[in-house]
Structures are given as C-alpha cells and as structure tokens.
Amino acid sequence: MDKVMTLSDAAGLGRRAGPRSPSSSSILPYxxxxxxxxxxxxxxxxxxxxxxxxxxxxxxxxxxxxxxxxxxxxxxxxxxxxxxxxxxxxxxxxxxxxxxxxxxxxxxDASGVRLHAGRQAELLNQIVCELPPEHPLSSCRPLRDSLGHTxxxxxxxxxxxxxxxxxxxxxx
Structure with a gap:
C-alpha cells in the first residue's frame, strides 16, 4: 500500500534538524x-x-x-x-x-570596472574645473569619483x- 504524505509531512521536508531549525511559531525564519x-x-x-x-x-x-x-x-x-x-x-x-x-x-566588478569608472570621473572633474567660466559645462555638478575599490x-x-x-x- 502506498504511503500518503500529509501537508505537515511536506512542510517538514525542507527543515533541517538541529538546534537552529526554525520553529513553526516564528514569524520570520532564521x-x-x-x-x-x-x-x-x-x-x-x-x-x-x-x-x-x-x-x-x-x-x-x-x-x-x-x-x-x-x-x-x-x-x-x-x-x-x-x-x-x-x-x-x-x-x-x-x-x-x-x-x-x-x-x-x-x-x-568592484576592483575593475567601478574602480576605473571612478578614476575616469576624477579626470573628467579635473578637466571641467579647468574650463573657462563662460563654457557651458563649467558650472555642471562634479561626477562621483568614489565608485570602486582597490x-x-x-x-x-x-x-x-x-x-x-x-x-x-x-x-x-
């Protein structure tokens, strides 16, 4: 005869035994x-x-x-x-x-692409700072240059x- 699996049996399949298994009364599982x-x-x-x-x-x-x-x-x-x-x-x-x-x-990505994008932003900010005041880009907000990591x-x-x-x- 085949064994019938109940809903409570199925719910217990994903649980691990041991001291840290989530209790059924907890709102958020560990x-x-x-x-x-x-x-x-x-x-x-x-x-x-x-x-x-x-x-x-x-x-x-x-x-x-x-x-x-x-x-x-x-x-x-x-x-x-x-x-x-x-x-x-x-x-x-x-x-x-x-x-x-x-x-x-x-x-x-953090030590490659984002690091180099930050370095490019530094250079672009420096170029914009050296533009004459009448240039349309001279008053634009500086780019964020702290993007990546060494x-x-x-x-x-x-x-x-x-x-x-x-x-x-x-x-x-």
Missing part, C-alpha cells in the same frame, strides 16, 4: 546566509568611518552611506553569503555554486564577510 550577508555589509559600511579617520584624520559619518572605500561592503556581503551557504548547504550544492559565481562577478579593499571586505559567516554559524 536564514543564516541572508543575515550573515546583511550583517557583513552593515559592519563594513560602519568600519568605513574609522578607516576614513585613519587615512584622512577626520570623522565623516557620511562614509557609512557611500560606495567605495575600505573595506568593500559589497565584497563582505557576497563573501558572507557564499560562505554561509557553503556551511549550511555544503560546498557541493547548486546554491553554493551560484553564490561563488556571484561573489566573483561582484568583486571583479584590490586590497576588496580582499579585506571578503575576509570580513568570511569571518562574519563563520562566527554566525555558532558552535558545531
């Missing part, structure tokens, strides 16, 4: 990869205040909302996401493969993300 990525991103943005102070000897709380700078919050987020998925689902899972590919694309900023962000994911997984 999602280690998502929380690790968000925390790593937020912490990296917060740390930019201190790295700006160290480099420029001034406090600038606006740096928490800016792109660019040390450490890379995008790299921290995608690294935390990939490591947390690898810890939770295993490194052989499709989700881990997707997260690793996404991480590589984001980090390559390879060191990307590396530090990725290490930060890995550490956050490892610390959030708890004792196992």
């Amino acid at each position: 999602n280690l990869p998502l929380l690790a990525a968000l925390l790593a991103c937020a912490l990296a943005q917060f740390l930019k205040i201190f790295t700006t102070w160290y480099k420029e000897k001034r406090w600038d709380t606006k740096r928490m909302l800016d792109s660019g700078g040390m450490p890379s919050s995008h790299s921290a987020a995608v690294s935390a996401l990939a490591v947390a998925i690898g810890l939770q689902e295993g490194t052989g899972s499709s989700a881990f493969a997707i997260a690793v590919v996404l991480s590589c694309i984001v980090m390559y 390879p060191l900023q990307v590396f530090v962000g990725s290490i930060l993300g890995c550490i956050i994911a490892f610390l959030m997984r708890g004792p196992h």
Whole structure:
C-alpha cells in the first residue's frame, strides 16, 4: 500500500534538524546566509568611518552611506553569503555554486570596472574645473569619483564577510 504524505509531512521536508531549525511559531525564519550577508555589509559600511579617520584624520559619518572605500561592503556581503551557504548547504550544492559565481562577478566588478569608472570621473572633474567660466559645462555638478575599490579593499571586505559567516554559524 502506498504511503500518503500529509501537508505537515511536506512542510517538514525542507527543515533541517538541529538546534537552529526554525520553529513553526516564528514569524520570520532564521536564514543564516541572508543575515550573515546583511550583517557583513552593515559592519563594513560602519568600519568605513574609522578607516576614513585613519587615512584622512577626520570623522565623516557620511562614509557609512557611500560606495567605495575600505573595506568593500559589497565584497563582505557576497563573501558572507557564499560562505554561509557553503556551511549550511555544503560546498557541493547548486546554491553554493551560484553564490561563488556571484561573489566573483561582484568583486571583479568592484576592483575593475567601478574602480576605473571612478578614476575616469576624477579626470573628467579635473578637466571641467579647468574650463573657462563662460563654457557651458563649467558650472555642471562634479561626477562621483568614489565608485570602486582597490584590490586590497576588496580582499579585506571578503575576509570580513568570511569571518562574519563563520562566527554566525555558532558552535558545531
């Protein structure tokens, strides 16, 4: 005789056993990869205040909302996401493969395309500043030049993300 699967049996298929399995009464399920990525991103943005102070000897709380700078919050987020998925689902899972590919694309873009776009914006701003006052472009607003990251900023962000994911997984 065939066994009949009930709705409660089907709902339990996706749950993992163990101390961190979500309870049925919780409104928001515990999602280690998502929380690790968000925390790593937020912490990296917060740390930019201190790295700006160290480099420029001034406090600038606006740096928490800016792109660019040390450490890379995008790299921290995608690294935390990939490591947390690898810890939770295993490194052989499709989700881990997707997260690793996404991480590589984001980090390559941050230290390549966005870094060079920022450098081009610096040069264009300098050219516009040297235009005579009567030139139509002499009064245009400067372009944002803090867009990308150096390879060191990307590396530090990725290490930060890995550490956050490892610390959030708890004792196992």
